Amino acid sequence: MTTETKELKALAAKIRIAALTAINSIGSGHTGGALSIADALAVLYGREMRVDPANPSWPERDKLVCSKGHAGPAVYGTLAVKGFFPYEELRTLNQGGTRLPSHCDRNKTPGIDMTTGSLGQGVSLACGMALGEKLRGRDSRVFLIVGDGETNEGQVWEGFSFASAKKLGNLVVLLDWNKRQLDGWTVDIHDMGDFEAKFKAFGFDTVKVNGNDVDELAAALERTRKGGDKPYAIVMDTVKGAGIKEVAETAMNHTYPVTDENLAIWKERLEAEIKELEG
Template sequence: MDKKMVTELEGLAAKIRINSIEAIRKVGAGHIGGSLSIADLLAVLYGKQMVYDPKNPQWEKRDRLVLSKGHAGPAWYSTLAAVGFFPEEWLWTLNEGGTNLPSHPDRIKTPGVDATTGSLGQGTSLAAGIATGLKMQGSESYVYLIVGDGELNEGQCWEAFQYIAHFKLNHCIVIIDENKKQLDGTTQDILNPFDIAEKMRAFGFSTQKVKGDDLIAIDQAIEDCKKVEDQAVCIVLDTIKGQGVKFFEEMDANHSVKFDSEAVQEATDKALEELRKGCL
Protein backbone atom coordinates (compact mmCIF):
# COMPACT_ATOMS: atom_id res chain seq x y z
CA MET A 1 0.00 0.00 0.00
CA ASP A 2 1.16 3.53 -0.71
CA LYS A 3 1.09 6.27 1.93
CA LYS A 4 -2.09 7.79 0.53
CA MET A 5 -3.99 4.52 0.89
CA VAL A 6 -2.68 3.99 4.42
CA THR A 7 -3.82 7.49 5.38
CA GLU A 8 -7.27 6.87 3.90
CA LEU A 9 -7.62 3.58 5.78
CA GLU A 10 -6.48 5.19 9.03
CA GLY A 11 -9.17 7.81 8.56
CA LEU A 12 -11.80 5.17 7.86
CA ALA A 13 -10.78 3.16 10.94
CA ALA A 14 -11.03 6.31 13.07
CA LYS A 15 -14.48 7.07 11.67
CA ILE A 16 -15.63 3.51 12.37
CA ARG A 17 -14.50 3.87 15.98
CA ILE A 18 -16.07 7.30 16.45
CA ASN A 19 -19.47 6.32 15.10
CA SER A 20 -19.47 2.96 16.89
CA ILE A 21 -18.85 4.68 20.22
CA GLU A 22 -21.36 7.45 19.55
CA ALA A 23 -24.08 5.02 18.49
CA ILE A 24 -23.56 2.79 21.52
CA ARG A 25 -23.39 5.75 23.89
CA LYS A 26 -26.71 7.00 22.59
CA VAL A 27 -28.27 3.65 23.50
CA GLY A 28 -26.64 3.88 26.93
CA ALA A 29 -24.72 0.61 26.83
CA GLY A 30 -23.32 -1.85 24.34
CA HIS A 31 -20.50 -3.93 22.97
CA ILE A 32 -17.66 -1.44 22.74
CA GLY A 33 -14.73 -3.81 23.23
CA GLY A 34 -15.35 -6.28 20.45
CA SER A 35 -16.49 -3.56 18.05
CA LEU A 36 -13.30 -1.53 18.41
CA SER A 37 -11.00 -4.54 18.09
CA ILE A 38 -12.13 -5.17 14.50
CA ALA A 39 -12.25 -1.53 13.32
CA ASP A 40 -8.88 -1.75 11.56
CA LEU A 41 -9.83 -5.02 9.87
CA LEU A 42 -13.11 -3.56 8.61
CA ALA A 43 -11.27 -0.50 7.28
CA VAL A 44 -8.97 -2.73 5.22
CA LEU A 45 -11.82 -4.93 3.99
CA TYR A 46 -14.19 -2.15 2.90
CA GLY A 47 -11.51 0.40 2.11
CA LYS A 48 -9.39 -1.82 -0.14
CA GLN A 49 -9.99 -5.55 -0.33
CA MET A 50 -13.68 -6.29 -0.77
CA VAL A 51 -15.67 -6.14 -4.00
CA TYR A 52 -19.11 -4.56 -3.44
CA ASP A 53 -21.54 -1.94 -4.72
CA PRO A 54 -23.35 0.14 -2.06
CA LYS A 55 -25.98 1.11 -4.64
CA ASN A 56 -26.68 -2.55 -5.39
CA PRO A 57 -26.26 -4.52 -2.14
CA GLN A 58 -27.46 -7.76 -3.78
CA TRP A 59 -25.05 -7.58 -6.72
CA GLU A 60 -24.25 -11.20 -7.60
CA LYS A 61 -20.53 -10.62 -8.03
CA ARG A 62 -20.06 -9.03 -4.62
CA ASP A 63 -17.87 -10.45 -1.88
CA ARG A 64 -19.72 -11.49 1.27
CA LEU A 65 -18.93 -10.82 4.91
CA VAL A 66 -20.23 -12.96 7.76
CA LEU A 67 -19.78 -11.35 11.17
CA SER A 68 -20.16 -14.44 13.32
CA LYS A 69 -19.34 -12.38 16.43
CA GLY A 70 -22.58 -10.50 15.85
CA HIS A 71 -22.33 -8.40 19.01
CA ALA A 72 -19.76 -6.31 17.11
CA GLY A 73 -22.57 -5.15 14.82
CA PRO A 74 -22.09 -1.44 15.67
CA ALA A 75 -18.63 -1.48 14.04
CA TRP A 76 -20.02 -3.16 10.93
CA TYR A 77 -22.92 -0.70 10.73
CA SER A 78 -20.52 2.23 11.09
CA THR A 79 -18.45 0.80 8.24
CA LEU A 80 -21.43 0.22 5.96
CA ALA A 81 -22.65 3.77 6.56
CA ALA A 82 -19.17 5.18 5.89
CA VAL A 83 -18.96 3.51 2.47
CA GLY A 84 -22.49 4.44 1.42
CA PHE A 85 -24.85 1.51 2.04
CA PHE A 86 -27.24 3.70 4.06
CA PRO A 87 -27.35 7.19 5.63
CA GLU A 88 -25.20 7.85 8.67
CA GLU A 89 -28.32 9.05 10.49
CA TRP A 90 -29.42 5.43 10.78
CA LEU A 91 -26.59 4.85 13.25
CA TRP A 92 -28.34 6.95 15.88
CA THR A 93 -31.29 4.52 15.85
CA LEU A 94 -29.15 1.55 16.94
CA ASN A 95 -31.24 -1.03 18.82
CA GLU A 96 -34.33 1.20 18.99
CA GLY A 97 -37.80 -0.10 18.24
CA GLY A 98 -38.38 -0.33 14.50
CA THR A 99 -34.72 0.31 13.67
CA ASN A 100 -32.95 -1.07 10.63
CA LEU A 101 -29.90 -1.58 12.86
CA PRO A 102 -30.71 -4.12 15.59
CA SER A 103 -28.10 -4.97 18.22
CA HIS A 104 -27.01 -7.97 16.13
CA PRO A 105 -26.89 -8.04 12.31
CA ASP A 106 -30.05 -8.95 10.42
CA ARG A 107 -29.86 -9.56 6.65
CA ILE A 108 -33.53 -8.66 6.20
CA LYS A 109 -33.24 -5.26 7.86
CA THR A 110 -29.83 -3.88 6.93
CA PRO A 111 -28.44 -3.19 3.43
CA GLY A 112 -25.01 -4.77 3.07
CA VAL A 113 -25.63 -7.53 5.60
CA ASP A 114 -25.65 -10.98 3.99
CA ALA A 115 -26.01 -13.14 7.09
CA THR A 116 -28.04 -12.78 10.27
CA THR A 117 -25.78 -13.56 13.22
CA GLY A 118 -25.52 -13.25 16.96
CA SER A 119 -25.93 -16.79 18.25
CA LEU A 120 -22.22 -17.45 18.61
CA GLY A 121 -20.72 -20.17 16.46
CA GLN A 122 -23.49 -20.26 13.89
CA GLY A 123 -21.86 -17.73 11.57
CA THR A 124 -19.06 -20.21 10.88
CA SER A 125 -21.52 -22.69 9.41
CA LEU A 126 -23.31 -19.95 7.47
CA ALA A 127 -20.05 -18.83 5.89
CA ALA A 128 -19.15 -22.42 5.00
CA GLY A 129 -22.52 -22.84 3.33
CA ILE A 130 -22.28 -19.57 1.40
CA ALA A 131 -18.76 -20.44 0.24
CA THR A 132 -19.92 -23.89 -0.87
CA GLY A 133 -22.78 -22.41 -2.87
CA LEU A 134 -20.52 -19.87 -4.57
CA LYS A 135 -18.01 -22.59 -5.42
CA MET A 136 -20.74 -24.75 -6.96
CA GLN A 137 -21.79 -21.77 -9.08
CA GLY A 138 -18.23 -21.23 -10.28
CA SER A 139 -18.11 -17.82 -8.60
CA GLU A 140 -14.79 -16.13 -7.83
CA SER A 141 -16.32 -14.06 -5.01
CA TYR A 142 -14.79 -14.23 -1.55
CA VAL A 143 -16.50 -14.86 1.77
CA TYR A 144 -14.87 -13.15 4.76
CA LEU A 145 -15.73 -14.83 8.06
CA ILE A 146 -14.98 -12.85 11.25
CA VAL A 147 -14.98 -14.98 14.40
CA GLY A 148 -14.25 -14.01 18.00
CA ASP A 149 -11.78 -15.93 20.13
CA GLY A 150 -14.31 -16.36 22.95
CA GLU A 151 -16.72 -17.67 20.34
CA LEU A 152 -14.33 -20.56 19.74
CA ASN A 153 -15.74 -22.09 22.92
CA GLU A 154 -18.56 -23.24 20.65
CA GLY A 155 -17.98 -26.68 19.15
CA GLN A 156 -19.90 -25.66 16.04
CA CYS A 157 -16.93 -23.46 15.04
CA TRP A 158 -14.61 -26.44 14.91
CA GLU A 159 -17.09 -28.55 12.96
CA ALA A 160 -17.37 -25.76 10.40
CA PHE A 161 -13.59 -25.31 10.27
CA GLN A 162 -13.12 -29.02 9.64
CA TYR A 163 -15.63 -28.81 6.79
CA ILE A 164 -13.98 -25.71 5.28
CA ALA A 165 -10.55 -27.33 5.47
CA HIS A 166 -11.68 -30.69 4.08
CA PHE A 167 -13.28 -29.11 1.02
CA LYS A 168 -10.43 -26.61 0.64
CA LEU A 169 -12.77 -23.64 0.52
CA ASN A 170 -9.92 -21.18 0.00
CA HIS A 171 -12.34 -18.42 -1.04
CA CYS A 172 -13.69 -18.44 2.51
CA ILE A 173 -11.11 -16.39 4.40
CA VAL A 174 -11.46 -17.15 8.12
CA ILE A 175 -10.39 -14.23 10.31
CA ILE A 176 -10.20 -14.79 14.07
CA ASP A 177 -10.24 -11.73 16.33
CA GLU A 178 -8.00 -12.82 19.19
CA ASN A 179 -8.64 -9.98 21.63
CA LYS A 180 -8.15 -12.35 24.58
CA LYS A 181 -11.28 -11.39 26.51
CA GLN A 182 -14.91 -12.50 26.46
CA LEU A 183 -18.08 -11.77 28.40
CA ASP A 184 -16.96 -12.98 31.83
CA GLY A 185 -13.20 -12.51 31.75
CA THR A 186 -10.10 -13.46 29.81
CA THR A 187 -10.24 -16.35 27.37
CA GLN A 188 -7.34 -17.98 29.19
CA ASP A 189 -9.28 -18.00 32.47
CA ILE A 190 -12.68 -18.97 31.05
CA LEU A 191 -11.52 -21.79 28.76
CA ASN A 192 -7.89 -21.67 27.68
CA PRO A 193 -7.73 -21.64 23.86
CA PHE A 194 -3.97 -22.33 23.88
CA ASP A 195 -2.32 -21.47 20.54
CA ILE A 196 -5.18 -20.68 18.14
CA ALA A 197 -2.93 -20.34 15.09
CA GLU A 198 -1.41 -23.77 15.70
CA LYS A 199 -4.84 -25.28 16.21
CA MET A 200 -6.00 -23.89 12.87
CA ARG A 201 -2.89 -25.28 11.19
CA ALA A 202 -3.63 -28.66 12.75
CA PHE A 203 -7.13 -28.45 11.28
CA GLY A 204 -5.63 -28.03 7.82
CA PHE A 205 -5.53 -24.26 7.34
CA SER A 206 -2.76 -22.18 5.86
CA THR A 207 -2.56 -19.78 8.80
CA GLN A 208 -0.98 -16.40 9.46
CA LYS A 209 -0.93 -14.37 12.66
CA VAL A 210 -0.60 -10.58 12.42
CA LYS A 211 -1.06 -7.55 14.63
CA GLY A 212 -4.68 -6.48 14.47
CA ASP A 213 -3.90 -2.76 14.46
CA ASP A 214 -1.39 -2.96 11.60
CA LEU A 215 -3.30 -1.98 8.45
CA ILE A 216 -0.44 -2.92 6.14
CA ALA A 217 0.06 -6.33 7.78
CA ILE A 218 -3.68 -7.10 7.63
CA ASP A 219 -3.81 -6.14 3.97
CA GLN A 220 -0.76 -8.25 3.13
CA ALA A 221 -2.15 -11.23 5.02
CA ILE A 222 -5.33 -11.07 2.93
CA GLU A 223 -3.28 -10.80 -0.24
CA ASP A 224 -1.29 -13.87 0.81
CA CYS A 225 -4.51 -15.80 1.48
CA LYS A 226 -5.69 -15.07 -2.04
CA LYS A 227 -2.55 -16.73 -3.43
CA VAL A 228 -3.32 -20.07 -1.74
CA GLU A 229 -5.00 -22.42 -4.21
CA ASP A 230 -5.27 -25.84 -2.61
CA GLN A 231 -5.86 -25.23 1.10
CA ALA A 232 -8.24 -23.45 3.45
CA VAL A 233 -6.93 -20.13 4.76
CA CYS A 234 -7.02 -18.35 8.12
CA ILE A 235 -5.76 -15.10 9.61
CA VAL A 236 -5.45 -14.75 13.38
CA LEU A 237 -5.52 -11.10 14.45
CA ASP A 238 -3.57 -10.28 17.60
CA THR A 239 -5.82 -7.55 18.99
CA ILE A 240 -6.81 -5.82 22.22
CA LYS A 241 -10.38 -5.56 23.44
CA GLY A 242 -11.30 -1.90 22.94
CA GLN A 243 -8.43 -1.48 20.48
CA GLY A 244 -7.50 2.05 19.44
CA VAL A 245 -8.97 3.82 22.48
CA LYS A 246 -6.74 3.61 25.54
CA PHE A 247 -9.56 4.26 28.00
CA PHE A 248 -11.58 1.30 26.73
CA GLU A 249 -8.50 -0.90 26.30
CA GLU A 250 -7.67 -0.46 29.99
CA MET A 251 -11.23 -0.88 31.25
CA ASP A 252 -11.57 -4.22 33.03
CA ALA A 253 -15.20 -4.91 32.06
CA ASN A 254 -15.01 -3.68 28.47
CA HIS A 255 -17.04 -6.39 26.76
CA SER A 256 -20.21 -4.36 27.17
CA VAL A 257 -19.78 -0.82 28.49
CA LYS A 258 -22.39 1.20 30.37
CA PHE A 259 -22.34 4.96 29.98
CA ASP A 260 -23.84 5.49 33.42
CA SER A 261 -21.32 7.73 35.13
CA GLU A 262 -19.81 11.16 34.66
CA ALA A 263 -16.31 9.66 34.64
CA VAL A 264 -17.10 7.35 31.72
CA GLN A 265 -18.77 10.18 29.79
CA GLU A 266 -15.82 12.53 30.29
CA ALA A 267 -13.27 9.89 29.32
CA THR A 268 -15.33 9.06 26.23
CA ASP A 269 -15.45 12.72 25.20
CA LYS A 270 -11.65 12.92 25.42
CA ALA A 271 -11.25 9.71 23.45
CA LEU A 272 -13.56 10.94 20.70
CA GLU A 273 -11.68 14.22 20.51
CA GLU A 274 -8.44 12.32 19.87
CA LEU A 275 -10.06 10.03 17.31
CA ARG A 276 -11.50 12.97 15.38
CA LYS A 277 -7.97 14.25 14.83
CA GLY A 278 -7.37 11.08 12.83
CA CYS A 279 -10.26 11.92 10.51
CA LEU A 280 -8.89 15.31 9.49
Protein backbone atom coordinates in the same frame (compact mmCIF):
# COMPACT_ATOMS: atom_id res chain seq x y z
CA MET B 1 3.66 5.89 5.87
CA THR B 2 2.16 5.33 2.43
CA THR B 3 -0.90 7.18 1.23
CA GLU B 4 -2.88 3.96 1.36
CA THR B 5 -1.81 3.28 4.92
CA LYS B 6 -2.94 6.74 5.91
CA GLU B 7 -6.27 6.24 4.17
CA LEU B 8 -6.89 2.92 5.87
CA LYS B 9 -5.92 4.24 9.28
CA ALA B 10 -8.23 7.19 8.77
CA LEU B 11 -11.03 4.85 7.73
CA ALA B 12 -10.47 2.76 10.87
CA ALA B 13 -10.74 5.90 12.98
CA LYS B 14 -13.96 6.86 11.18
CA ILE B 15 -15.35 3.39 11.79
CA ARG B 16 -14.54 3.76 15.50
CA ILE B 17 -16.33 7.10 15.66
CA ALA B 18 -19.32 5.64 13.84
CA ALA B 19 -19.50 2.54 16.06
CA LEU B 20 -19.19 4.63 19.21
CA THR B 21 -21.83 7.04 17.91
CA ALA B 22 -24.20 4.12 17.40
CA ILE B 23 -23.52 2.68 20.85
CA ASN B 24 -23.82 6.13 22.42
CA SER B 25 -27.40 6.41 21.21
CA ILE B 26 -28.34 3.70 23.70
CA GLY B 27 -25.67 4.52 26.28
CA SER B 28 -23.81 1.22 26.29
CA GLY B 29 -23.13 -1.87 24.21
CA HIS B 30 -20.51 -4.35 23.12
CA THR B 31 -17.88 -1.64 22.89
CA GLY B 32 -14.67 -3.63 23.43
CA GLY B 33 -15.26 -6.25 20.77
CA ALA B 34 -16.49 -3.66 18.27
CA LEU B 35 -13.33 -1.59 18.62
CA SER B 36 -10.98 -4.58 18.30
CA ILE B 37 -12.15 -5.34 14.75
CA ALA B 38 -12.31 -1.76 13.44
CA ASP B 39 -8.94 -2.00 11.68
CA ALA B 40 -9.85 -5.30 10.03
CA LEU B 41 -13.13 -3.82 8.79
CA ALA B 42 -11.26 -0.81 7.43
CA VAL B 43 -8.93 -3.00 5.40
CA LEU B 44 -11.76 -5.30 4.26
CA TYR B 45 -14.11 -2.53 3.10
CA GLY B 46 -11.41 -0.02 2.25
CA ARG B 47 -9.18 -2.28 0.20
CA GLU B 48 -9.94 -5.96 -0.05
CA MET B 49 -13.63 -6.58 -0.59
CA ARG B 50 -15.48 -6.26 -3.88
CA VAL B 51 -18.68 -4.48 -2.84
CA ASP B 52 -21.00 -1.83 -4.20
CA PRO B 53 -22.76 0.33 -1.59
CA ALA B 54 -25.37 1.32 -4.18
CA ASN B 55 -26.15 -2.32 -4.86
CA PRO B 56 -25.73 -4.20 -1.59
CA SER B 57 -27.21 -7.45 -2.90
CA TRP B 58 -25.06 -7.57 -6.06
CA PRO B 59 -24.60 -11.34 -6.52
CA GLU B 60 -20.97 -11.06 -7.62
CA ARG B 61 -19.90 -9.21 -4.47
CA ASP B 62 -17.59 -10.51 -1.78
CA LYS B 63 -19.43 -11.25 1.44
CA LEU B 64 -18.78 -10.68 5.11
CA VAL B 65 -20.10 -12.84 7.93
CA CYS B 66 -19.47 -11.28 11.32
CA SER B 67 -20.04 -14.41 13.35
CA LYS B 68 -19.39 -12.49 16.56
CA GLY B 69 -22.71 -10.85 15.77
CA HIS B 70 -22.63 -8.64 18.84
CA ALA B 71 -19.99 -6.55 17.06
CA GLY B 72 -22.82 -5.35 14.82
CA PRO B 73 -22.23 -1.65 15.64
CA ALA B 74 -18.70 -1.87 14.19
CA VAL B 75 -20.03 -3.37 10.97
CA TYR B 76 -22.88 -0.85 10.85
CA GLY B 77 -20.36 1.93 11.38
CA THR B 78 -18.33 0.63 8.45
CA LEU B 79 -21.35 0.32 6.20
CA ALA B 80 -22.54 3.81 7.11
CA VAL B 81 -19.13 5.35 6.42
CA LYS B 82 -19.04 3.52 3.09
CA GLY B 83 -22.50 4.81 2.19
CA PHE B 84 -24.63 1.67 2.36
CA PHE B 85 -27.21 3.64 4.37
CA PRO B 86 -27.46 7.16 5.85
CA TYR B 87 -24.95 7.90 8.61
CA GLU B 88 -27.65 9.41 10.81
CA GLU B 89 -29.33 6.01 10.94
CA LEU B 90 -26.59 4.83 13.30
CA ARG B 91 -28.47 6.71 15.99
CA THR B 92 -31.36 4.25 15.70
CA LEU B 93 -29.32 1.30 17.05
CA ASN B 94 -31.58 -1.03 19.03
CA GLN B 95 -34.54 1.34 18.92
CA GLY B 96 -37.91 -0.27 18.22
CA GLY B 97 -38.35 -0.80 14.47
CA THR B 98 -34.69 -0.08 13.68
CA ARG B 99 -32.78 -1.58 10.76
CA LEU B 100 -29.78 -1.82 13.09
CA PRO B 101 -30.36 -4.46 15.77
CA SER B 102 -27.62 -5.28 18.29
CA HIS B 103 -26.73 -8.44 16.35
CA CYS B 104 -26.32 -8.55 12.58
CA ASP B 105 -29.47 -9.31 10.56
CA ARG B 106 -29.32 -9.86 6.82
CA ASN B 107 -33.03 -9.15 6.43
CA LYS B 108 -32.86 -5.74 8.04
CA THR B 109 -29.65 -3.93 7.18
CA PRO B 110 -28.41 -3.01 3.69
CA GLY B 111 -24.96 -4.52 3.34
CA ILE B 112 -25.28 -7.16 6.06
CA ASP B 113 -24.74 -10.45 4.25
CA MET B 114 -25.71 -12.88 6.98
CA THR B 115 -27.67 -13.03 10.21
CA THR B 116 -25.59 -13.90 13.27
CA GLY B 117 -25.81 -13.69 17.02
CA SER B 118 -25.94 -17.23 18.36
CA LEU B 119 -22.18 -17.76 18.53
CA GLY B 120 -20.67 -20.36 16.24
CA GLN B 121 -23.47 -20.35 13.70
CA GLY B 122 -21.84 -17.80 11.43
CA VAL B 123 -18.98 -20.20 10.76
CA SER B 124 -21.24 -22.85 9.23
CA LEU B 125 -23.22 -20.21 7.37
CA ALA B 126 -20.05 -18.77 5.86
CA CYS B 127 -18.97 -22.26 4.85
CA GLY B 128 -22.27 -22.76 3.05
CA MET B 129 -21.93 -19.38 1.34
CA ALA B 130 -18.37 -20.13 0.23
CA LEU B 131 -19.43 -23.55 -1.04
CA GLY B 132 -22.33 -21.89 -2.86
CA GLU B 133 -20.00 -19.40 -4.56
CA LYS B 134 -17.81 -22.26 -5.71
CA LEU B 135 -20.77 -24.26 -7.02
CA ARG B 136 -22.05 -21.17 -8.83
CA GLY B 137 -18.64 -20.82 -10.46
CA ARG B 138 -18.18 -17.31 -9.12
CA ASP B 139 -14.88 -15.90 -7.93
CA SER B 140 -16.52 -14.09 -4.99
CA ARG B 141 -14.96 -14.66 -1.59
CA VAL B 142 -16.43 -14.96 1.88
CA PHE B 143 -14.75 -13.22 4.80
CA LEU B 144 -15.62 -14.55 8.24
CA ILE B 145 -14.89 -12.72 11.48
CA VAL B 146 -14.88 -15.05 14.49
CA GLY B 147 -14.34 -14.06 18.11
CA ASP B 148 -11.76 -15.85 20.22
CA GLY B 149 -14.30 -16.49 22.98
CA GLU B 150 -16.67 -17.71 20.31
CA THR B 151 -14.32 -20.59 19.56
CA ASN B 152 -15.50 -22.18 22.82
CA GLU B 153 -18.49 -23.23 20.74
CA GLY B 154 -18.09 -26.67 19.20
CA GLN B 155 -19.89 -25.65 16.02
CA VAL B 156 -16.95 -23.39 15.17
CA TRP B 157 -14.70 -26.41 14.86
CA GLU B 158 -17.27 -28.43 12.95
CA GLY B 159 -17.32 -25.57 10.47
CA PHE B 160 -13.56 -25.19 10.27
CA SER B 161 -13.09 -28.89 9.58
CA PHE B 162 -15.83 -28.70 6.93
CA ALA B 163 -14.09 -25.75 5.25
CA SER B 164 -10.88 -27.68 5.06
CA ALA B 165 -12.48 -30.97 3.98
CA LYS B 166 -14.43 -29.24 1.21
CA LYS B 167 -11.37 -27.23 0.09
CA LEU B 168 -12.98 -23.83 0.51
CA GLY B 169 -10.09 -21.70 -0.68
CA ASN B 170 -12.51 -18.79 -1.12
CA LEU B 171 -13.12 -18.60 2.62
CA VAL B 172 -11.01 -16.28 4.74
CA VAL B 173 -11.36 -16.53 8.51
CA LEU B 174 -10.29 -13.53 10.56
CA LEU B 175 -9.98 -14.61 14.17
CA ASP B 176 -10.29 -11.68 16.56
CA TRP B 177 -7.82 -12.81 19.22
CA ASN B 178 -8.57 -10.00 21.64
CA LYS B 179 -8.01 -12.30 24.60
CA ARG B 180 -11.09 -11.33 26.52
CA GLN B 181 -14.64 -12.64 26.72
CA LEU B 182 -17.65 -11.60 28.77
CA ASP B 183 -16.53 -13.10 32.07
CA GLY B 184 -12.88 -12.06 31.79
CA TRP B 185 -9.64 -13.26 30.20
CA THR B 186 -10.07 -16.15 27.78
CA VAL B 187 -7.11 -18.02 29.29
CA ASP B 188 -8.93 -17.98 32.64
CA ILE B 189 -12.42 -18.75 31.39
CA HIS B 190 -11.67 -21.48 28.86
CA ASP B 191 -8.15 -21.48 27.47
CA MET B 192 -8.28 -22.40 23.78
CA GLY B 193 -4.52 -22.70 23.47
CA ASP B 194 -2.56 -21.88 20.35
CA PHE B 195 -4.92 -20.67 17.62
CA GLU B 196 -2.24 -20.62 14.95
CA ALA B 197 -1.37 -24.26 15.63
CA LYS B 198 -5.05 -25.21 15.74
CA PHE B 199 -5.82 -23.62 12.39
CA LYS B 200 -2.79 -25.27 10.83
CA ALA B 201 -3.85 -28.61 12.27
CA PHE B 202 -7.30 -28.06 10.74
CA GLY B 203 -5.70 -27.59 7.32
CA PHE B 204 -5.87 -23.81 7.01
CA ASP B 205 -3.30 -21.60 5.31
CA THR B 206 -2.56 -19.63 8.44
CA VAL B 207 -0.81 -16.40 9.37
CA LYS B 208 -0.70 -14.38 12.56
CA VAL B 209 -0.68 -10.59 12.39
CA ASN B 210 -1.09 -7.55 14.54
CA GLY B 211 -4.83 -7.24 14.01
CA ASN B 212 -4.80 -3.55 14.83
CA ASP B 213 -2.18 -2.76 12.19
CA VAL B 214 -3.70 -1.98 8.80
CA ASP B 215 -0.49 -2.71 6.88
CA GLU B 216 -0.09 -6.18 8.37
CA LEU B 217 -3.78 -6.89 7.77
CA ALA B 218 -3.58 -5.67 4.17
CA ALA B 219 -0.59 -7.87 3.44
CA ALA B 220 -2.22 -10.92 5.04
CA LEU B 221 -5.46 -10.39 3.14
CA GLU B 222 -3.67 -9.84 -0.14
CA ARG B 223 -2.08 -13.28 0.26
CA THR B 224 -5.53 -14.87 0.31
CA ARG B 225 -6.38 -13.64 -3.20
CA LYS B 226 -4.58 -16.54 -4.76
CA GLY B 227 -7.35 -18.93 -3.66
CA GLY B 228 -6.49 -22.58 -3.98
CA ASP B 229 -7.65 -25.62 -2.06
CA LYS B 230 -7.02 -24.44 1.46
CA PRO B 231 -9.19 -22.06 3.45
CA TYR B 232 -7.31 -19.13 4.98
CA ALA B 233 -6.99 -18.15 8.61
CA ILE B 234 -5.66 -14.82 9.79
CA VAL B 235 -5.12 -14.89 13.53
CA MET B 236 -5.48 -11.25 14.45
CA ASP B 237 -3.62 -10.37 17.63
CA THR B 238 -5.83 -7.51 18.78
CA VAL B 239 -6.61 -5.45 21.84
CA LYS B 240 -10.19 -5.51 23.04
CA GLY B 241 -11.13 -1.86 23.04
CA ALA B 242 -8.31 -0.92 20.63
CA GLY B 243 -8.16 2.74 19.68
CA ILE B 244 -9.79 4.02 22.85
CA LYS B 245 -7.29 3.96 25.70
CA GLU B 246 -9.87 4.06 28.49
CA VAL B 247 -11.78 1.07 27.11
CA ALA B 248 -8.67 -0.96 26.26
CA GLU B 249 -7.23 -0.44 29.74
CA THR B 250 -10.41 -1.57 31.48
CA ALA B 251 -10.11 -5.30 32.05
CA MET B 252 -13.84 -6.08 31.92
CA ASN B 253 -14.76 -4.22 28.75
CA HIS B 254 -17.07 -6.64 26.94
CA THR B 255 -19.69 -4.00 27.47
CA TYR B 256 -18.60 -0.44 28.17
CA PRO B 257 -20.69 2.71 28.44
CA VAL B 258 -20.37 5.35 25.76
CA THR B 259 -21.74 8.41 27.52
CA ASP B 260 -22.19 11.75 25.78
CA GLU B 261 -19.13 13.01 27.60
CA ASN B 262 -17.01 9.99 26.62
CA LEU B 263 -18.13 10.23 23.02
CA ALA B 264 -17.23 13.91 22.83
CA ILE B 265 -13.71 13.30 24.17
CA TRP B 266 -13.04 10.20 22.06
CA LYS B 267 -14.48 11.71 18.93
CA GLU B 268 -12.31 14.80 19.30
CA ARG B 269 -9.24 12.59 19.69
CA LEU B 270 -10.09 10.38 16.69
CA GLU B 271 -10.98 13.39 14.55
CA ALA B 272 -7.60 14.94 15.31
CA GLU B 273 -5.98 11.66 14.22
CA ILE B 274 -7.98 11.65 11.00
CA LYS B 275 -7.05 15.27 10.32
CA GLU B 276 -3.38 14.48 10.71
CA LEU B 277 -3.63 11.41 8.47
CA GLU B 278 -5.58 13.22 5.80
CA GLY B 279 -3.23 16.18 6.01
